[in-house]
Amino acid sequence: MPAIKMGKVTDLPPGRSLEKRIMARRIAVFNDGGRLYGIESDCKHMRASLANGDVADGVVTCRWHGWKYDLETGECLTNDGFRLKRYDVTVIGDDIILET
Numbered sequence: 001m002p003a004i005k006m007g008k009v010t011d012l013p014p015g016r017s018l019e020k021r022i023m024a025r026r027i028a029v030f031n032d033g034g035r036l037y038g039i040e041s042d043c044k045h046m047r048a049s050l051a052n053g054d055v056a057d058g059v060v061t062c063r064w065h066g067w068k069y070d071l072e073t074g075e076c077l078t079n080d081g082f083r084l085k086r087y088d089v090t091v092i093g094d095d096i097i098l099e100t
């Protein structure tokens, strides 16, 4: 599986995200209280970027219409049956690496 360098640890303070577009999809790494999560970042509702969403307690909330997603599992907490793809995240030196 390809690994994607998302940025430096210093670029990702708590409550923020780093996003990249890979072909037709967006992926992001979120920092929730120091814990990093890798996840698809196209909201399943109307494809707004979740990278701009609010992050708290392991959940990202889409800024457009408020759909919520569990950052650990990708499960949509607002509407059953929707799930974002999740990715493993590793930190090597100062680099944040996402395994796709």
Ligand code: FES
Pocket: 043, 044, 045, 046, 047, 048, 062, 063, 064, 065, 066, 067
């Ligand atoms: S686009 Fe995300 S909730 Fe509507």
